[in-house]
Amino acid sequence: MFESTVIDAVLPASEPVPSASLDGLNSAQRAAVHHDTGPLLIVAGAGTGKTKTLVSRVLRLIEEGAEPNRILLLTFTRRSSSEMLQRVRAASSNRAAGQVWGGTFHSVANRLLRQFGASAGLPPNFTVLDASDATDLFGMVRTEEGFGERSKRFPRANTIAGIYTRLVSSQAKLADVLEVDFPWCADHAEDLKPLFEAYTKRKRANAVLDYDDLLLFWRAITKSSLGPVLQDLFDHILIDEYQDTNPIQADIVEGMCSATTQLCAVGDDAQAIYGFRSATVANMWNFAERFEGATTITLEQNYRSTSPILRAANAVIAQPIGGKKPHFSKELWSSIPGGSVPRLVTCHDETAQSAWVVDNILDSRERGIDLRDQAVLFRAGHHSNGLELELTRRDVPFVKYGGLKHLESAHVKDLLSLLRILDNPADQLAWHRVLSSLEGVGPATERRLVAELGIGSDAVDPLRRFLSGEGQVSSAADQQFTELRSALTDCVGDGSESASLSPAAQINRLRPFCELIFANKYDNSVARLADLDALATTAETYNSRSRMLVELTLDPPSVTGDWAGPPHLDDDWLTLSTIHSAKGLEWRHVFLLHAADGNIPSDMAIGDNDGMAEELRLLYVAMTRAKEELSISFPLRYHVNRFGSDDRHVYAQLSRFVEPTVEHFHVIGDKIAEAIDLRTPVGAATGVAEQVDSMLASLWD
DNA sequence: AGTAAAAGGTTTTTT
DNA sequence: ACCTTTTACT
Numbered sequence: 001m002f003e004s005t006v007i008d009a010v011l012p013a014s015e016p017v018p019s020a021s022l023d024g025l026n027s028a029q030r031a032a033v034h035h036d037t038g039p040l041l042i043v044a045g046a047g048t049g050k051t052k053t054l055v056s057r058v059l060r061l062i063e064e065g066a067e068p069n070r071i072l073l074l075t076f077t078r079r080s081s082s083e084m085l086q087r088v089r090a091a092s093s094n095r096a097a098g099q100v101w102g103g104t105f106h107s108v109a110n111r112l113l114r115q116f117g118a119s120a121g122l123p124p125n126f127t128v129l130d131a132s133d134a135t136d137l138f139g140m141v142r143t144e145e146g147f148g149e150r151s152k153r154f155p156r157a158n159t160i161a162g163i164y165t166r167l168v169s170s171q172a173k174l175a176d177v178l179e180v181d182f183p184w185c186a187d188h189a190e191d192l193k194p195l196f197e198a199y200t201k202r203k204r205a206n207a208v209l210d211y212d213d214l215l216l217f218w219r220a221i222t223k224s225s226l227g228p229v230l231q232d233l234f235d236h237i238l239i240d241e242y243q244d245t246n247p248i249q250a251d252i253v254e255g256m257c258s259a260t261t262q263l264c265a266v267g268d269d270a271q272a273i274y275g276f277r278s279a280t281v282a283n284m285w286n287f288a289e290r291f292e293g294a295t296t297i298t299l300e301q302n303y304r305s306t307s308p309i310l311r312a313a314n315a316v317i318a319q320p321i322g323g324k325k326p327h328f329s330k331e332l333w334s335s336i337p338g339g340s341v342p343r344l345v346t347c348h349d350e351t352a353q354s355a356w357v358v359d360n361i362l363d364s365r366e367r368g369i370d371l372r373d374q375a376v377l378f379r380a381g382h383h384s385n386g387l388e389l390e391l392t393r394r395d396v397p398f399v400k401y402g403g404l405k406h407l408e409s410a411h412v413k414d415l416l417s418l419l420r421i422l423d424n425p426a427d428q429l430a431w432h433r434v435l436s437s438l439e440g441v442g443p444a445t446e447r448r449l450v451a452e453l454g455i456g457s458d459a460v461d462p463l464r465r466f467l468s469g470e471g472q473v474s475s476a477a478d479q480q481f482t483e484l485r486s487a488l489t490d491c492v493g494d495g496s497e498s499a500s501l502s503p504a505a506q507i508n509r510l511r512p513f514c515e516l517i518f519a520n521k522y523d524n525s526v527a528r529l530a531d532l533d534a535l536a537t538t539a540e541t542y543n544s545r546s547r548m549l550v551e552l553t554l555d556p557p558s559v560t561g562d563w564a565g566p567p568h569l570d571d572d573w574l575t576l577s578t579i580h581s582a583k584g585l586e587w588r589h590v591f592l593l594h595a596a597d598g599n600i601p602s603d604m605a606i607g608d609n610d611g612m613a614e615e616l617r618l619l620y621v622a623m624t625r626a627k628e629e630l631s632i633s634f635p636l637r638y639h640v641n642r643f644g645s646d647d648r649h650v651y652a653q654l655s656r657f658v659e660p661t662v663e664h665f666h667v668i669g670d671k672i673a674e675a676i677d678l679r680t681p682v683g684a685a686t687g688v689a690e691q692v693d694s695m696l697a698s699l700w701d
Numbered sequence: 702a703g704t705a706a707a708a709g710g711t712t713t714t715t716t
Numbered sequence: 717a718c719c720t721t722t723t724a725c726t
Contacts, residue, residue: 077716106716131715139720156710156720211716276714380713402714442703554716580714602713618714 025049025056032264032297033057039263039291041242041284045332046313046624047304047586050266051080054238055087057264061236062094069099072234072256076241078104078555080584084240101234105249107554109214112221116230120221123207125546127424128553132408134210135161137429141198155185155192164196168212169246169278205456207426215248222255231258241584242267243281244274250283254290263291270317270330271621273580275614302332304586306339309630312664313623316657321616322609342623342630344662346654346669349637354390357591360631361396361574364589369628371397373588375575377622379602383594384576391574402578407556411518411528412535416549418510419503422491423546425463428456437517438473438480445473467492483513503548504539507532579622590626595619596634596652619657632658632665 025033029049032042033056044050054073062068075081081102089098101108110128118124129137139157155163163185167177174193178186185192203210209217222230237256239245242265245253257263269281288294302310310332318325347353361374378384381402391398407413413433420430428450435446449455449471453462465471467489473481487510493500501509511532518525538557542548575587594600600619605611623630637649658665 104716158711158720214716274715277716382713440703444702556716578714599713604712614714 025053026301028297028299028301029053029056032299033060035264035295035297036262038293038295039287040265041287041294041296042264042266042299043284043296043330044266044268044299045302045330046268046271046621047302048299048332049301049303050240050268050299051084051087051584053299054240054264054266055084055091057238058084058088058100058236059091062088062092062097062100066235068094068096069101070234071100071236072108072238073100073102074105074108074237074239074253075102076104076244076583078107080240104554105218105245105252106211106214109218109252110550110554112230113209113214113217116221116226117217119226120217120224122209122217123424123426125207125424127206127208127420127427127430128214128550129203129208129210129429130407130553130556131161131165131211132413133208133429134165136432137202137208138164138195138199140429140432141202142195145195145198155182155188159185160192160195163192164199165210165212166278167196168216169248171247202428202456205426206428207424208429212248215246215252219248219252219255222252227255228258230256231261234261236262237264239263239265240267242287243269243272243284244277244279245283246278246280247283250286250290257291270617271583271624273583273614273618273621275610298330300330300332302334303336304627305334305624306336306628307334308339308341308664309623309626309628310334312342312630312661313620315661315664316623317616317620319616319657319660321613324609324613340629341666342626342632342664344654344658344665344667345631345633346667347633347635348669349649350386350635350639351390353593353633353635354387356633357387357593357631358390358394358396361589361591362394364629369588371572371574374591375577375582375585375587375589375625376591376593377577377579377582377625378593379579379599379618381578383599387593388576397573398576399573400576402581407552409528409531411514411522412531414517414521415507415510415514415532415535416552418488418513419506419545419549421463422488422506423549425461426456431455431462434484437521438484439517439520441473449473463488463492480513480516483516487513502540503542503545504536506545507536507539511536579618582625583621586625586627588627589629589631590622592619592622592630592632594634595632595655595658596638597654597656598652599634600655600657616657619655 026049029052032040032053042050042053044053058071058073061071073081073084075084081104085098085100085102088100101111103111113120113122113126114124117126135157138161142154142157142160159182163174163177163182166172166181167174170177174189178189203213221227234256237253239253244267253263253265265284265287267281267284269284272279272281288296305313314331345353345356347356357376361371361376364374365371376384376387384400388398388400407416414437417430417433420427421434424430431450431453432446435441435449436443441449452471453465454460455462467485469485490509491501491506511529514532515525515529518528522528539548542551577585597603600622601612601615605615623632634652634654636651638652639649653659654662
């Protein structure tokens with residue numbers, strides 16, 4: 001794997017902390033900070049000091065006597081919430097400033113449901129499933145209910161989970177979701193219904209909630225008899241990135257507000273990039289209708305980027321898609337004079353692009369821009385593969401955000417499943433992972449064990465049954481079973497809080513068992529065991545196993561690669577990130593890779609106006625991350641080896657979103673491809689294959 | 702009944 | 717190129 005690391009403070013250089021809430025605000029920002037007559041919507045363009053405004057507003061509220069623990073600040077990522085709260089704490093003289101409630105919708109939902117869920121019929125120790133757990137659970141239900149055999153081409157678990165979450169989070173009708181987003185599954189509508197029902201039942205029986213459930217239950221309790229209790233929790237609710245909320249989240253916001261709650265939402269419809277998660281800018285457009293007496297304040301002065309960069313970005317986002325433009329039309333202007341024109345670089349192929357980018361990153365560093373002030377952005381996680389090789393080869397340290405998470409690797413899930421069993425013995429998915437990895441246990445034996453232990457049929461605690469010796473198997477797995485029982489027993493302890501092992505100690509206690517099963521399951525078990533040790537180190541920061549599990553699910557380490565990270569990483573490093581993960585961040589020099597048609601816009605979005613508009617905004621988001629320099633590149637020649645052996649190349653074209661705005665760029669590189677296809681025969685050399693074959697034949701004749 | 706080998710399917714972004 | 721599902725073998 002490539003060098004990378006987990007460091008929570010990899011935020012790019014941020015503005016200095018304001019010394020008091022109102023220092024250095026322009027008039028629009030000041031109005032937003034001071035507004036206190038009814039709901040407020042702040043339409044804040046990229047780089048217009050949105051974070052500063054929110055932080056200042058929270059500070060002002062506290063200074064004027066609002067109770068910090070009655071302020072709720074909902075953000076898109078955990079990272080931005082901790083950054084903002086940190087700024088509030090640093091700038092406030094009020095000791096209690098740290099008590100402001102901050103977090104994502106999902107993490108706040110979790111917190112509230114732990115507190116109020118029991119009164120609403122939720123099990124006290126519910127487990128939260130991440131997206132891949134949900135897929136696995138669909139897979140389990142799909143097989144058990146025999147849906148796989150109904151027809152040859154029944155959708156895969158992954159697809160089913162996708163349909164489900166789309167259905168739930170958009171609150172649309174199944175037929176519509178299938179027609180619009182999954183037309184190839186339309187024939188299976190009738191089979192999906194009972195499958196969804198079985199999935200829901202299973203979740204309830206196993207005391208697990210998926211991501212969507214967290215929001216659904218939160219919304220549901222605001223509408224229940226507990227509603228007034230929730231509405232009385234907060235005097236102020238502030239929401240960041242409102243353009244990326246979905247209909248359920250908007251309902252939640254409404255449900256949390258009483259007549260006296262002060263509501264403030266911040267967003268930019270030009271930066272909405274989570275439509276695939278059912279987020280809708282309609283939440284911004286409808287804000288004034290939904291929240292009576294609402295005021296809208298627009299922030300248009302950009303403090304981040306130089307004029308040439310902003311002009312190019314404005315030209316990009318101004319392009320209408322399907323005749324439509326952003327609803328809150330606004331033109332950002334920069335207060336930063338000078339600056340260089342963004343570069344548009346045509347590269348011969350992907351290798352040339354990697355080389356060009358690394359050359360220029362190093363050149364920027366020579367000119368005084370630290371690696372930590374530079375970032376390389378791209379549409380899809382794998383777009384940086386070639387660049388990562390080149391960076392490694394040339395010893396440039398980097399950290400990659402987005403893409404596959406370490407948490408998703410099979411062996412980490414194995415260990416987490418053990419912890420989950422301890423946490424919630426009804427969790428059949430966790431049992432499944434553990435039981436099926438035992439030697440000699442296949443589907444049939446697992447079914448028997450599940451029945452004998454009563455997993456998922458809330459009669460008796462299956463863990464207690466298991467530990468007291470129920471659920472025997474044949475001798476093949478004797479050693480593994482013995483070790484499993486003994487390790488789990490030690491982790492359970494005598495049930496008292498004081499005597500139980502810490503989460504880190506539990507991981508270490510479970511390690512020998514993992515060693516036994518990894519040896520069979522994986523061919524690189526040594527490396528995988530080392531990961532567990534790293535996880536144990538991470539676990540030392542927790543004193544509660546439940547909290548650790550839920551935090552890892554709701555806020556997984558966002559860095560791709562290792563947990564602890566290599567120790568030899570210099571203190572200066574480059575950021576690689578998907579555009580989505582770069583949201584809200586900024587760097588002095590930003591590189592954007594693979595700006596070719598088919599990547600941006602992604603060819604999957606082509607033909608769909610909403611999808612195309614989102615791709616356009618994605619490009620806009622990427623460009624507006626740059627403060628001083630912006631370099632957009634794309635390779636002319638792409639290798640196509642989509643599904644296997646086919647090794648040809650294809651000529652790419654510049655993104656259709658960049659092409660019409662090319663006057664705003666300094667164009668570098670060949671416009672015309674040097675078409676050299678190595679597979680084209682040069683002259684004829686007949687008889688070579690025959691000669692080799694006859695030589696081979698002579699060896700055994 | 703389990704396991705190993707072969708076939709088949711696959712689109713990107715993430716709480 | 718990779719991961720899941722199906723099939724064939726022990």
